[in-house]
Amino acid sequence: MDFEWSPDDARFREALRQFLDDELPPDWEELSRHGPGSDVQAAFSRGFCAKLAERGWLTQSWPRAYGGADATPWRHAILSEEMWRRGEPRGSQYMNVNWIGPAIMKFGSEAQKRLHLERISRGAVLWCQGFSEPEAGSDLAALRTQALRDGDDYVVNGSKIWTSYVNGAEFCFLLVRTDPSSKRNKGITVLLAPMDAPGIEVREIPSVVGERYFHELFFADARIPVACRLGPEGEGWDVVSYALAYERVGAMRYARAALMLDAIAAHAQARGLADDPGVQEKLGAARAAVEAARVLSYRVIDLRARGSAPTADTNVARVAGTLCENAVSDLALELFGPDALEYGHAGDAYFRLAMTAGVAVGTTEINLNLIAGRMLDLPRE
Amino acid sequence: MDFEPSDDQRAICEAADALLAQHAGPARAAALDSAGGYDHELDAALASAGFSEAALGPETGFLEATLLCRAVARAAGCVAFGASALVAPGVTGRALPGPVALARLHDDAPIRFGADAKSLLLDCGDEARLLRIEPGTATRVRTNFMWPMGRVKQVAGAGTSLGGGSGAKLRRWWRVALAAELLGAMESALAITLDYVKRRRQFGRAIGSFQAVQHRLALATVMVEGTRWLTYEAAARGAPDESAALAAAHAADAAQLVFRETHQLTGAMGYTREHPLHVFSMRLAALRQEMGGLAAQRREVARARWASAEGARSEP
Numbered sequence: 001m002d003f004e005w006s007p008d009d010a011r012f013r014e015a016l017r018q019f020l021d022d023e024l025p026p027d028w029e030e031l032s033r034h035g036p037g038s039d040v041q042a043a044f045s046r047g048f049c050a051k052l053a054e055r056g057w058l059t060q061s062w063p064r065a066y067g068g069a070d071a072t073p074w075r076h077a078i079l080s081e082e083m084w085r086r087g088e089p090r091g092s093q094y095m096n097v098n099w100i101g102p103a104i105m106k107f108g109s110e111a112q113k114r115l116h117l118e119r120i121s122r123g124a125v126l127w128c129q130g131f132s133e134p135e136a137g138s139d140l141a142a143l144r145t146q147a148l149r150d151g152d153d154y155v156v157n158g159s160k161i162w163t164s165y166v167n168g169a170e171f172c173f174l175l176v177r178t179d180p181s182s183k184r185n186k187g188i189t190v191l192l193a194p195m196d197a198p199g200i201e202v203r204e205i206p207s208v209v210g211e212r213y214f215h216e217l218f219f220a221d222a223r224i225p226v227a228c229r230l231g232p233e234g235e236g237w238d239v240v241s242y243a244l245a246y247e248r249v250g251a252m253r254y255a256r257a258a259l260m261l262d263a264i265a266a267h268a269q270a271r272g273l274a275d276d277p278g279v280q281e282k283l284g285a286a287r288a289a290v291e292a293a294r295v296l297s298y299r300v301i302d303l304r305a306r307g308s309a310p311t312a313d314t315n316v317a318r319v320a321g322t323l324c325e326n327a328v329s330d331l332a333l334e335l336f337g338p339d340a341l342e343y344g345h346a347g348d349a350y351f352r353l354a355m356t357a358g359v360a361v362g363t364t365e366i367n368l369n370l371i372a373g374r375m376l377d378l379p380r381e
Numbered sequence: 382m383d384f385e386p387s388d389d390q391r392a393i394c395e396a397a398d399a400l401l402a403q404h405a406g407p408a409r410a411a412a413l414d415s416a417g418g419y420d421h422e423l424d425a426a427l428a429s430a431g432f433s434e435a436a437l438g439p440e441t442g443f444l445e446a447t448l449l450c451r452a453v454a455r456a457a458g459c460v461a462f463g464a465s466a467l468v469a470p471g472v473t474g475r476a477l478p479g480p481v482a483l484a485r486l487h488d489d490a491p492i493r494f495g496a497d498a499k500s501l502l503l504d505c506g507d508e509a510r511l512l513r514i515e516p517g518t519a520t521r522v523r524t525n526f527m528w529p530m531g532r533v534k535q536v537a538g539a540g541t542s543l544g545g546g547s548g549a550k551l552r553r554w555w556r557v558a559l560a561a562e563l564l565g566a567m568e569s570a571l572a573i574t575l576d577y578v579k580r581r582r583q584f585g586r587a588i589g590s591f592q593a594v595q596h597r598l599a600l601a602t603v604m605v606e607g608t609r610w611l612t613y614e615a616a617a618r619g620a621p622d623e624s625a626a627l628a629a630a631h632a633a634d635a636a637q638l639v640f641r642e643t644h645q646l647t648g649a650m651g652y653t654r655e656h657p658l659h660v661f662s663m664r665l666a667a668l669r670q671e672m673g674g675l676a677a678q679r680r681e682v683a684r685a686r687w688a689s690a691e692g693a694r695s696e697p
Contacts, residue, residue: 002383003614284679292607302384372595381590
């Protein structure tokens with residue numbers, strides 16, 4: 001066991017912090033509070049990711065054959081931590097790098113690799129994911145959006161919901177049912193759908209989370225070329241399982257929580273509450289939740305670095321991440337006080353970011369189910 | 382970064398588990414408890430295998446001692462391994478005549494191993510003091526909490542000072558040892574409960590197949606695994622202020638949940654002396670109030686991370 005960073009990794013983190021200090025504009029902190037779906041942040045991510053790409057960092061974790069640097073999972077984790085710490089200036093592009101690109105490498109045709117991988121590694125393209133449907137949320141295999149073959153196209157009908165990052169997205173990683181008689185996870189196919197295809201309509205679902213956070217996608221006889229299919233027809237479930245297993249620990253959101261908690265503590269100190277035992281106790285509790293999320297995420301990175309197959313440690317880390325975000329966002333409101341109720345205040349922005357933690361990318365209940373089944377070996381019945 | 386134990390660490394833990402399977406376990410702890418005693422035999426076995434000196438060994442250190450401390454707690458060892466093999470070498474750089482007990486100044490409340498200890502490490506704020514406990518100066522306390530406990534009469538200025546700053550050192554290693562003991566006891570309490578809910582059938586099915594039961598055990602697992610890595614990290618880094626406090630705070634928090642859920646899910650059977658859960662659960666309840674309990678551990682986290690120079694105070 002060794003809980004220290006190697007000197008190389010530590011230097012990489014320093015270089016990254018310097019880069020962020022140099023490249024993020026003075027008003028970045030305020031820009032980032034509009035949230036990842038906002039016009040400003042979607043636009044900002046393009047220029048920013050292009051600069052990351054110039055430094056060779058955007059897709060450093062990819063194999064050299066695809067323009068990456070074969071960076072270790074630890075290096076990749078450092079990148080993710082430092083980005084989240086500063087409000088994720090990559091916007092939605094972390095998805096491209098973390099799992100959309102790798103899924104295309106594994107299942108894509110040569111033409112798809114040429115079309116997509118190079119654009120992703122330049123930081124020049126935005127993606128959204130079309131998974132959830134009105135009747136298929138946690139139960140994703142219940143999805144019904146239909147894609148029927150007609151010549152060289154699939155004709156897509158149905159709808160997707162709760163889609164984030166639609167703002168400015170050029171492509172959608174879309175899950176559809178290509179065999180209308182199929183049930184559950186059979187007969188599902190992945191399409192790399194261009195968002196400008198006729199017949200795709202986007203509607204924002206206004207929410208308290210933030211600007212352009214949720215959307216509904218409607219498909220009315222949308223024609224998506226068969227050449228856009230990723231992997232074999234009917235085997236999309238395997239493609240998406242691979243992609244999400246690759247994603248594993250997901251965004252290192254605790255890094256943002258850690259920075260926010262430091263700001264909350266500084267504010268409490270400025271208000272003269274530093275010696276209040278009740279305040280100290282709550283700050284300490286939240287700090288412990290943040291640090292537990294960090295070490296449990298590191299455990300997942302560690303397993304990945306040694307090439308082990310995905311385990312329920314991922315779900316343990318995700319539940320811990322949600323506990324961490326809940327603890328910090330509760331304190332954000334409590335210790336910033338009424339100022340945090342004003343839209344755009346740091347406390348408000350964090351509260352909105354954190355409030356979806358237990359729901360987004362797999363609910364806490366699903367994560368607990370997976371821990372119970374896979375790690376604790378509890379019977380299903 | 383590397384979260385896997387080395388081959389040597391694995392071998393040490395396996396050897397310790399084999400020794401503990403022979404010389405410890407909840408049945409032995411329960412028998413010793415009714416006799417009101419300390420497990421001198423286990424102490425001797427751990428010492429002759431070299432485990433008690435792991436912290437200062439030529440090829441082992443404080444991380445190995447912490448792994449052993451967790452193993453002893455997981456096997457319900459009725460010995461002061463944390464204080465003797467982890468805290469004593471952490472503060473004094475050497476082994477002390479054992480058993481070793483730990484106490485806070487002017488706190489003559491019952492302490493673990495108070496009636497059995499030969500040495501007492503006393504937290505006096507800035508400094509720590511080392512006292513020899515003379516036979517007959519401590520009294521055994523009757524307790525339901527499955528540790529041998531006693532009151533030690535503290536005399537002002539007694540013993541020898543371990544120097545300025547030694548108090549903080551004592552508290553840092555005490556927190557790591559406490560976290561490791563909580564971790565080991567929680568693991569066993571959870572394992573016993575998992576086994577129970579898989580076998581116990583009601584309404585025609587194992588109660589462990591109910592989602593309401595599964596989610597509680599899964600959440601407890603999240604807390605226990607968090608404790609594990611925070612504790613090992615603190616030990617490997619030499620028990621820095623914040624890291625040690627984080628491990629102890631998270632462990633105390635987890636222990637509260639594990640106590641409640643394991644007893645809830647084992648029903649009436651879990652309260653009985655014939656069932657092994659009580660050995661671990663009652664110990665957990667005692668451990669989590671040590672050093673001021675959860676609230677004090679959390680305040681220490683906050684102090685270690687954010688206290689300004691003038692705000693930094695030494696405990697107690």
